[in-house]
Amino acid sequence: MVRIGSDWKHAAALLMRGALVALPTETVYGLAGRSDDPTVLKRIYAAKNRPGNNPLILHCSDLDMVQEVAHLDGEALLLAEAFWPGPLTMLLPRREGVLDEACAGLPRVAVRIPDSKLFRAVIAAVDVPLAAPSANMSGYVSPTRAEHVLAGMGNRVDHILDGGPCEAGIESTIVGWDANGVGEVYRLGALTLQDLESQTQYAWPLHRPDAHQPEAPGALPHHYAPHTPVCLELPQPGDAWVTWSARAAEWSGEPGIRHHRISSTGDLAEAARNLYAALIELDGSGVKRICVEAFPETGLGAALRERVQRAAARPHNSSAA
Ligand code: AMP
Ligand code: MG
Numbered sequence: 001m002v003r004i005g006s007d008w009k010h011a012a013a014l015l016m017r018g019a020l021v022a023l024p025t026e027t028v029y030g031l032a033g034r035s036d037d038p039t040v041l042k043r044i045y046a047a048k049n050r051p052g053n054n055p056l057i058l059h060c061s062d063l064d065m066v067q068e069v070a071h072l073d074g075e076a077l078l079l080a081e082a083f084w085p086g087p088l089t090m091l092l093p094r095r096e097g098v099l100d101e102a103c104a105g106l107p108r109v110a111v112r113i114p115d116s117k118l119f120r121a122v123i124a125a126v127d128v129p130l131a132a133p134s135a136n137m138s139g140y141v142s143p144t145r146a147e148h149v150l151a152g153m154g155n156r157v158d159h160i161l162d163g164g165p166c167e168a169g170i171e172s173t174i175v176g177w178d179a180n181g182v183g184e185v186y187r188l189g190a191l192t193l194q195d196l197e198s199q200t201q202y203a204w205p206l207h208r209p210d211a212h213q214p215e216a217p218g219a220l221p222h223h224y225a226p227h228t229p230v231c232l233e234l235p236q237p238g239d240a241w242v243t244w245s246a247r248a249a250e251w252s253g254e255p256g257i258r259h260h261r262i263s264s265t266g267d268l269a270e271a272a273r274n275l276y277a278a279l280i281e282l283d284g285s286g287v288k289r290i291c292v293e294a295f296p297e298t299g300l301g302a303a304l305r306e307r308v309q310r311a312a313a314r315p316h317n318s319s320a321a
Pocket of ligand 2: 133134142
């Protein structure tokens with residue numbers, strides 16, 4: 001039986017010995033393991049049923065630890081100084097010694113310093129970067145509370161560190177630089193494009209997948225999806241209606257439609273904190289479809305919009321994580 005606890009020292013001791021521990025980050029709950037042990041990394045993939053070509057993110061406690069696994073300089077260093085600790089993941093040239101299992105054999109490794117004191121304390125105690133993909137079965141919605149991990153993969157982890165609900169509630173923003181040194185966004189996330197632009201004074205384009213090179217499965221259309229169909233249409237009887245705007249919050253309701261507010265005031269940060277919990281809760285509630293009010297195209301809305309679109313995409317290829 002998996003144990004849930006709140007003692008980070010115990011979690012760190014288990015990780016040190018090669019255990020898989022689910023723990024909170026400011027984005028979502030991660031399934032952590034030490035990144036210097038190939039057996040541990042293989043167990044992470046197996047536990048999540050994650051395809052081996054979907055690389056992991058290495059979580060570091062400070063810049064020195066980042067420099068041990070990656071080359072951090074130029075614009076990446078500028079962003080690190082501006083946004084770490086925080087929900088920004090950077091694809092950086094990997095150093096020798098980084099295991100192929102950590103980055104799916106790619107020349108770059110994904111790294112970030114999380115803005116969760118608890119998680120950073122654990123990393124510092126283990127004293128090696130921790131690989132930590134979201135603590136959900138591949139393709140499913142990411143967990144934002146310890147109980148989501150327990151329900152979704154409780155029998156596949158050694159321990160769950162309960163640090164309460166995650167502050168941001170959606171995954172980190174992933175950026176990288178092309179061969180010409182031009183920055184691009186690989187995944188929208190909790191850090192907005194406007195945040196990035198405020199530091200670099202140019203607009204960050206979205207990375208365009210290379211037709212000759214398969215994309216990481218985490219970037220496939222169908223992802224972050226509950227089993228119940230998700231849609232962006234208005235609800236019918238039997239459906240759930242997930243809303244965030246103040247206007248929709250006042251909706252008086254219709255028989256047979258289950259109204260679930262993830263914000264009542266149009267606060268997108270609050271909506272982000274609650275979206276995945278809503279999808280997970282409604283997934284087990286017997287509704288026919290989960291209809292979600294459209295999010296704005298800018299700011300945090302862009303990432304939320306993208307997540308809902310991916311959850312709503314037809315699962316023609318659901319091998320993602
Ligand atoms: P997760 O750990 O589930 O948040 O997913 C991490 C995501 O980071 C993967 O799905 C990839 O899309 C992305 N990623 C990590 N490393 C690389 C890399 N070296 N090149 C491209 N994408 C990466
Ligand atoms: Mg994930």
